[in-house]
Amino acid sequence: MAGKNIDKSDALNDPDNARAVTSYDVARVAGVSQSAVSRCFKPGASVSKKMRDKVMKAANSLGYEPNAIARSLLTRRSNLVAVIISNLTNLYYPEVLSQLSQQFSDRGIRVLLFALEGEGKTEAALQQIWQYQVDGVIAAVKLTDEQLAEFNRRNKPLVFYNRFYTSLAVNAVCCDQAEGARHLVNDLVAAGHKRFGIIGGPEDSVVAHERMAATMDRLKELGIADITSVSGDYSYECGGAGIEDIRLKRGEIPEAIICVNDLSAIGAIDALRYSHSKKVPEDVSVVGFDGVGPSNWSSYDLTTVRQPVGRMTDAAVTMLMERIENPSLPPEKRVFSGIMIEGTSAKISE
Amino acid sequence: MAGKNIDKSDALNDPDNARAVTSYDVARVAGVSQSAVSRCFKPGASVSKKMRDKVMKAANSLGYEPNAIARSLLTRRSNLVAVIISNLTNLYYPEVLSQLSQQFSDRGIRVLLFALEGEGKTEAALQQIWQYQVDGVIAAVKLTDEQLAEFNRRNKPLVFYNRFYTSLAVNAVCCDQAEGARHLVNDLVAAGHKRFGIIGGPEDSVVAHERMAATMDRLKELGIADITSVSGDYSYECGGAGIEDIRLKRGEIPEAIICVNDLSAIGAIDALRYSHSKKVPEDVSVVGFDGVGPSNWSSYDLTTVRQPVGRMTDAAVTMLMERIENPSLPPEKRVFSGIMIEGTSAKISE
DNA sequence: TTGAAAGCGCTACCAG
DNA sequence: CTGGTAGCGCTTTCAA
Numbered sequence: 001m002a003g004k005n006i007d008k009s010d011a012l013n014d015p016d017n018a019r020a021v022t023s024y025d026v027a028r029v030a031g032v033s034q035s036a037v038s039r040c041f042k043p044g045a046s047v048s049k050k051m052r053d054k055v056m057k058a059a060n061s062l063g064y065e066p067n068a069i070a071r072s073l074l075t076r077r078s079n080l081v082a083v084i085i086s087n088l089t090n091l092y093y094p095e096v097l098s099q100l101s102q103q104f105s106d107r108g109i110r111v112l113l114f115a116l117e118g119e120g121k122t123e124a125a126l127q128q129i130w131q132y133q134v135d136g137v138i139a140a141v142k143l144t145d146e147q148l149a150e151f152n153r154r155n156k157p158l159v160f161y162n163r164f165y166t167s168l169a170v171n172a173v174c175c176d177q178a179e180g181a182r183h184l185v186n187d188l189v190a191a192g193h194k195r196f197g198i199i200g201g202p203e204d205s206v207v208a209h210e211r212m213a214a215t216m217d218r219l220k221e222l223g224i225a226d227i228t229s230v231s232g233d234y235s236y237e238c239g240g241a242g243i244e245d246i247r248l249k250r251g252e253i254p255e256a257i258i259c260v261n262d263l264s265a266i267g268a269i270d271a272l273r274y275s276h277s278k279k280v281p282e283d284v285s286v287v288g289f290d291g292v293g294p295s296n297w298s299s300y301d302l303t304t305v306r307q308p309v310g311r312m313t314d315a316a317v318t319m320l321m322e323r324i325e326n327p328s329l330p331p332e333k334r335v336f337s338g339i340m341i342e343g344t345s346a347k348i349s350e
Numbered sequence: 351m352a353g354k355n356i357d358k359s360d361a362l363n364d365p366d367n368a369r370a371v372t373s374y375d376v377a378r379v380a381g382v383s384q385s386a387v388s389r390c391f392k393p394g395a396s397v398s399k400k401m402r403d404k405v406m407k408a409a410n411s412l413g414y415e416p417n418a419i420a421r422s423l424l425t426r427r428s429n430l431v432a433v434i435i436s437n438l439t440n441l442y443y444p445e446v447l448s449q450l451s452q453q454f455s456d457r458g459i460r461v462l463l464f465a466l467e468g469e470g471k472t473e474a475a476l477q478q479i480w481q482y483q484v485d486g487v488i489a490a491v492k493l494t495d496e497q498l499a500e501f502n503r504r505n506k507p508l509v510f511y512n513r514f515y516t517s518l519a520v521n522a523v524c525c526d527q528a529e530g531a532r533h534l535v536n537d538l539v540a541a542g543h544k545r546f547g548i549i550g551g552p553e554d555s556v557v558a559h560e561r562m563a564a565t566m567d568r569l570k571e572l573g574i575a576d577i578t579s580v581s582g583d584y585s586y587e588c589g590g591a592g593i594e595d596i597r598l599k600r601g602e603i604p605e606a607i608i609c610v611n612d613l614s615a616i617g618a619i620d621a622l623r624y625s626h627s628k629k630v631p632e633d634v635s636v637v638g639f640d641g642v643g644p645s646n647w648s649s650y651d652l653t654t655v656r657q658p659v660g661r662m663t664d665a666a667v668t669m670l671m672e673r674i675e676n677p678s679l680p681p682e683k684r685v686f687s688g689i690m691i692e693g694t695s696a697k698i699s700e
Numbered sequence: 701t702t703g704a705a706a707g708c709g710c711t712a713c714c715a716g
Numbered sequence: 717c718t719g720g721t722a723g724c725g726c727t728t729t730c731a732a
Contacts, residue, residue: 020483020504022709033719038711046717063503068481069419069428070709073724078419083463087448089643094444098437101465110478113433113463115451128460131418133370153413154370236647270648293439297586298620299649372725383703388727398701420725423708 021062030058041066072133081320082134084114084125086141090234091263091292092307093140096161099313100138107321109135116141123147130154136320139163142206157323159316162207162307169331171323173316177207177289178214180305180338181258184287185218187303187340188256190349193285195254198229199242199264208234211260211289228254232264239267240275247276255284256346262288262295262304269300269345285346289338296343303346305338312336371412380408391416422483431670432484434464434475436491440584441613441642442657443490446511449663450488457671459485466491473497480504486670489513492556507673509666512557512657519681521673523666527557527639528564530655530688531608534637535568537653537690538606540699543635545604548579549592549614558584561610561639578604582614589617590625597626605634606696612638612645612654619650619695635696639688646693653696655688662686 023037030037032055039045040055047055058064072078083100085093101111112134114125122141129137136157143151143163148170151158160172188196198215201208212229219227230245232238239259247253253276259265265288272278272286280286288295291306315334323329342348373387380387382405389395390405397405408414422428433450435443451461462484464475472491479487480500486507493501493513498520501508510522538546548565551558562579569577580595582588589609597603603626609615615638622628622636630636638645641656665684673679692698 020709024709034709035711035719035721036717038709039718042711048717051717063500065477065480067483067709068478069483070423070724071711073420073423073709073726074711076724080462088444088451089448091643094438094441094447097444097463098439098465101438101463102467105464105475110482111463111465112430113447113451113461114455115448115461117452124455127415128418130415132460133417133419150413236643266647274648293441293586294644297616298624370725374725384725385703385705385727386701388725389702392727396701401701417725420708421727423710423725424727426708 020067021064023064023066025062026055026058026064029062030054038066076133077324078133078135079108080110080112080132080134082112082114082125082129082132082137084116084122084129084137084139084141086116086118088115091294092261092290095292095309096140096313099310100317103313103317107317109321126150129156135324138316138320142204155327157320157327159320159323161312161316164206164210164333164335170333171319171331172333173312173319174333174335175307175312175338176335177210177338180289180340181211181214182218183338183340184258184289184303184305185215185222187342187348188258188285188287188346189219189222189224191285191347192349193256193347194224195226195256196224196228197243197246197250197254197257198227199232199239199246199257199259199268200229201260201264202233203231205234208260215258215260226254232260234261234263236263236267236270239264239269240271241267243268243271243276253278253284257284257286259286259288262290262292262302264288265302265304265345266294266300269302280345281347287346291339291341295341301343301345302341303343303348304341306341307338308336370417371414373414373416375412376405376408376414379412380404388416426483427674428483428485429458430460430462430482430484432462432464432475432479432482432487434466434472434479434487434489434491436466436468438465441644442611442640445642445659446490446663449660450667453663453667457667459671476500480506485674488666488670492554505677507670507677509670509673511662511666514556514560514683514685520683521669521681522683523662523669524683524685525657525662525688526685527560527688530639530690531561531564532568533688533690534608534639534653534655535565535572537692537698538608538635538637538696539569539572539574541635541697542699543606543697544574545576545606546574546578547593547596547600547604547607548577549582549589549596549607549609549618550579551610551614552583553581555584558610565608565610576604582610584611584613586613586617586620589614589619590621591617593618593621593626603628603634607634607636609636609638612640612642612652614638615652615654615695616644616650619652630695631697637696641689641691645691651693651695652691653693653698654691656691657688658686 026037027034140161164174200212228246230242232242278284288302288304295302373384376387377384490511514524550562578596580592628634638652638654645652
């Protein structure tokens with residue numbers, strides 16, 4: 001048996017099976033040293049033009065691409081970052097992910113995606129992350145103190161996306177949830193609304209809590225006491241369910257509904273129109289939060305607060321890259337204001 | 351002030367900072383050889399219980415995780431696959447990506463994401479892919495013959511998602527676009543519709559072409575000649591623009607509009623209702639394609655063909671994994687039928 | 701069952 | 717500017 005490569009059971013008719021071309025192969029063909037080949041692929045190395053031409057010719061003829069895996073073993077830089085995101089079906093996150101991916105790609109960084117079903121699977125994702133030697137992590141999920149400590153122990157740069165830990169020194173990029181919520185409340189109250197319903201978000205979402213709390217606080221500040229709040233989960237369905245819950249709780253539907261995100265606001269509008277025969281905004285004003293694509297579809301034209309996703313992802317990417325270049329940079333939080341979108345789903349004072 | 355590191359509490363006495371713990375560190379602490387440590391982390395290796403306990407204890411105390419990068423250098427298996435997707439903001443792809451990610455994750459495989467803006471950036475993505483030694487690739491974008499040849503040369507398993515190359519022997523998982531389109535046309539014609547408008551998709555989308563072609567063919571087979579088709583780009587906006595184009599082309603709006611995807615169908619419905627004062631489906635029937643989330647929102651309740659995304663991604667993942675285990679498996683195509691969703695956006699014969 | 705030793709493909713540091 | 721030489725952290729023979 002030609003002992004050399006029995007590794008792959010079916011390599012039978014494929015002797016040079018899958019063995020990728022290495023810098024040695026290129027060196028041999030080009031008649032130079034292997035280190036010379038390596039240098040030619042390192043930007044800004046000192047190589048003579050003649051050498052470079054020879055090597056590149058050989059490399060192209062062989063279809064050589066440097067093995068990034070092997071490289072990262074020495075350089076301690078994998079040029080890989082992990083992005084942890086909790087639910088991609090959320091309408092909001094695809095845009096975030098798309099932008100992150102693009103911006104990392106522009107900087108020559110690859111994205112290892114961890115799309116978690118629930119925030120429960122975070123621990124497993126983190127274990128993978130440690131094993132894959134990523135240079136840094138963007139987390140759009142909550143982490144436990146222990147998990148956070150692990151990041152510090154391992155000295156692994158981390159930037160939170162829309163997870164704000166008031167009490168902790170971590171890097172984060174957020175949209176100012178409270179400010180946006182206050183703005184929405186101001187407008188609604190200025191329009192003369194007095195009776196409010198609020199549809200909340202998932203128990204484990206910090207963002208949902210912030211929006212909810214700020215909404216409540218501001219309403220109270222403005223002297224509004226008639227508030228019915230129910231829970232939700234960010235989904236379209238929970239919007240309709242929320243309306244029903246509110247109606248059951250108080251026996252009628254209040255004149256203003258605040259939802260902690262656009263998707264549930266859209267669900268609420270549809271339920272009001274199609275299940276409760278209410279007109280929006282004539283009978284009921286509805287506002288959302290996020291500014292996702294469907295929020296400005298003609299059927300909804302939602303009054304909402306848009307998160308400046310592009311600027312936020314840009315900030316997150318920049319911040320992470322800075323931390324990767326220089327791990328001793330002190331933690332920083334960047335908070336962006338939302339952009340008030342005056343749609344027609346809510347009455348406004350004229 | 352101890353200027354250096356206020357950030358990392360424990361990096362203080364750690365000048366060579368961030369050097370991860372290796373199997374050698376574990377070996378030293380456990381008082382065993384490095385190879386023993388390696389074996390303990392290899393499932394199904396022959397290690398005595400005593401040894402395993404010792405090693406695991408040391409590993410845990412040090413927070414050791416094997417370096418997957420180093421491992422893959424020897425094993426020639428990175429447990430990394432690349433997923434190339436063209437536009438994530440498409441409503442349809444987030445679901446696909448989410449499922450793929452989950453299913454790969456369940457099999458212990460990590461996903462390297464390439465979210466392309468346009469299909470133009472494919473070449474750059476491929477170069478990265480070669481460098482990162484992924485075990486396989488799922489492509490939801492079109493590849494040139496040359497790029498395809500490159501996959502063969504490199505012996506890199508590839509599965510297309512919804513890109514069907516009739517003439518080529520490649521692995522692919524698709525939804526039967528033509529069948530779905532014919533089904534929709536049948537229903538529309540059975541309901542008595544005679545005048546049709548069609549809003550197409552992006553020039554470079556094979557799927558859009560297939561749907562369009564099948565729609566046209568079937569209409570003609572059924573003796574319908576009154577067809578106005580315009581171009582689109584899968585977006586919400588192009589739905590409205592398409593309606594306007596059709597109106598301009600023929601001077602009126604036909605009684606049935608077929609859109610090559612849900613999003614443009616939704617845009618068309620909104621335009622019909624809010625810009626043209628038409629009732630859907632009373633005045634105009636509209637159908638879409640995909641079965642994305644918003645298609646069953648009460649405002650639209652679209653008649654459409656849903657792609658069985660879960661089954662398709664499952665098939666794609668399985669197919670890719672099989673090819674990775676055994677690269678000599680012959681190419682295979684799996685074509686799934688779409689599921690007809692009878693919404694209320696189109697009149698149907700009773 | 702265990703340990704020693706030989707690399708995987710590359711970069712980085714030397715001499716020349 | 718170029719070529720040799722040492723590893724990065726791991727898996728995998730091969731002997732013991």
